[in-house]
Amino acid sequence: MTTHALPEGLSQQEIDAEIAKAQTASHPPHHPPRDYPPYRSSHFRHPKQPPIPVRDPEAVELTGPVFGVTDVTTLDHDLTRQHQGEPLGERITVSGRVLDRAGRPVRHQLVELWQANASGRYAHQLDQHRAPLDPNFTGFGRCLTGDDGSYSFTTIKPGAYPWRNHVNAWRPAHIHFSLFGTAFNQRLVTQMYFPGDPLFPYDPVLRAVTDHAARERLVAAYDHERSVPEWSLGYRWDVVLDGPAATLFEPGSRPAEEEVR
Amino acid sequence: MTPRPHTPSQTVGPFFGYALPFPGGGDIAPAGHADTITLHGHVHDGAGQPVPDAIIEIWQADPRGSLSGAPGSMRRDPVTGRGIGRDGVEFTGFGRVPTDADGHWAARTLAPGPHHDGAVPYLSLAVFARGLLHHLFTRVYLPEHADALARDPSLATLTPERRATLLARRERDALYRFDIRLQGEDETVFLDFPYAPRPLGDVRG
Numbered sequence: 075m076t077t078h079a080l081p082e083g084l085s086q087q088e089i090d091a092e093i094a095k096a097q098t099a100s101h102p103p104h105h106p107p108r109d110y111p112p113y114r115s116s117h118f119r120h121p122k123q124p125p126i127p128v129r130d131p132e133a134v135e136l137t138g139p140v141f142g143v144t145d146v147t148t149l150d151h152d153l154t155r156q157h158q159g160e161p162l163g164e165r166i167t168v169s170g171r172v173l174d175r176a177g178r179p180v181r182h183q184l185v186e187l188w189q190a191n192a193s194g195r196y197a198h199q200l201d202q203h204r205a206p207l208d209p210n211f212t213g214f215g216r217c218l219t220g221d222d223g224s225y226s227f228t229t230i231k232p233g234a235y236p237w238r239n240h241v242n243a244w245r246p247a248h249i250h251f252s253l254f255g256t257a258f259n260q261r262l263v264t265q266m267y268f269p270g271d272p273l274f275p276y277d278p279v280l281r282a283v284t285d286h287a288a289r290e291r292l293v294a295a296y297d298h299e300r301s302v303p304e305w306s307l308g309y310r311w312d313v314v315l316d317g318p319a320a321t322l323f324e325p326g327s328r329p330a331e332e333e334v335r
Numbered sequence: 336m337t338p339r340p341h342t343p344s345q346t347v348g349p350f351f352g353y354a355l356p357f358p359g360g361g362d363i364a365p366a367g368h369a370d371t372i373t374l375h376g377h378v379h380d381g382a383g384q385p386v387p388d389a390i391i392e393i394w395q396a397d398p399r400g401s402l403s404g405a406p407g408s409m410r411r412d413p414v415t416g417r418g419i420g421r422d423g424v425e426f427t428g429f430g431r432v433p434t435d436a437d438g439h440w441a442a443r444t445l446a447p448g449p450h451h452d453g454a455v456p457y458l459s460l461a462v463f464a465r466g467l468l469h470h471l472f473t474r475v476y477l478p479e480h481a482d483a484l485a486r487d488p489s490l491a492t493l494t495p496e497r498r499a500t501l502l503a504r505r506e507r508d509a510l511y512r513f514d515i516r517l518q519g520e521d522e523t524v525f526l527d528f529p530y531a532p533r534p535l536g537d538v539r540g
């Protein structure tokens with residue numbers, strides 16, 4: 075007999091109360107606070123000391139790694155073509171642009187994505203959710219952005235899944251994204267959500283972004299123009315990377331990498 | 336100009352392991368390079384427990400101080416699509432290593448050179464983990480630069496004890512230890528890079 079042992083811990087109502095309490099605390103409005111009690115795993119994993127601000131215009135972190143054609147294959151952007159057969163689920167495209175805060179496109183940089191399958195199960199042996207694995211879906215893709223900062227992936231819509239943050243905790247459907255800017259300090263790992271998901275109010279990970287407008291920026295838009303007839307539904311999601319890049323400073327103060335190479 | 340509001344961070348979660356790590360992610364030094372150093376350590380949480388689901392990224396100058404990097408950190412086989420490691424020649428300056436079940440990580444690289452006249456060389460580290468809603472930046476300075484580090488204006492406000500968390504310890508020739516403590520006593524110094532050189536005020540959008 076299968077038993078689904080319930081996690082020890084708080085009820086959704088108790089988590090909701092903690093979310094409401096954190097909502098009234100003063101946090102930087104855009105990134106989530108690292109200390110966010112409703113997300114239980116943050117408890118022992120957030121620094122207690124404030125980070126040290128670095129304003130050195132020649133800091134190494136104002137430059138960053140580069141990637142090229144050897145780092146991606148032409149199939150990497152299509153998660154539905156990595157196996158013999160077609161994966162189960164609703165075929166979608168997710169596309170958009172990667173910009174910096176000055177609105178400039180982030181060109182030729184690496185975008186990576188990973189996700190659960192249509193049933194809400196990751197191809198990871200520690201994911202013990204009793205939902206089927208899909209032999210035709212791994213759930214990992216990469217691409218380089220174009221000249222205009224654009225990216226595009228074809229995949230399937232991931233399922234929601236339970237997790238053990240509290241009793242009856244469910245993650246809304248989401249796709250994990252990893253993005254590089256021109257500067258290492260612009261590095262971003264985040265999650266993209268789907269519009270209108272009824273699980274939004276209950277999810278401490280999304281709610282950790284306490285500013286409503288900032289939270290909305292994690293939600294893709296359904297874009298009918300990007301749906302392909304008889305094939306796939308289109309979602310649009312633009313990303314704006316935080317942090318300074320070397321080009322924001324006077325040209326003379328940039329690290330002189332061109333001269334060294 | 337008012338900067339655009341940026342996209343918020345979210346945790347890397349527990350299941351990045353089949354996606355983000357790549358073959359040779361910690362082999363930053365060209366294969367067999369005589370000056371290769373090994374940098375390794377543990378990641379611990381505030382309860383002193385190892386963090387087995389963290390992933391660390393490294394960005395650094397090459398030994399001559401160049402920060403231009405090179406592609407090819409994650410080379411793929413065009414036939415099978417599998418990762419095939421670096422070409423063994425180019426120094427890309429970038430590495431990525433997940434922690435193991437004991438919270439341990441290791442990378443083999445070349446010591447960075449000063450990236451401008453008078454600069455103190457260091458490796459930049461980004462730390463991602465389940466439970467971390469926003470990744471953390473820190474730096475690894477090699478012990479031979481300890482005196483110069485004490486004069487770095489960015490880090491001048493730190494006590495010597497805190498500053499010491501940014502120093503790797505030489506264990507033996509070419510082997511350096513750098514532990515990361517996310518919280519608690521001996522908490523590692525983490526860094527923040529404000530968007531603009533001058534405060535922008537409230538850019539809430």
Ligand SMILES: [Fe+2]
Nearest residue numbers: 245248250348
């Ligand atoms: Fe997830």
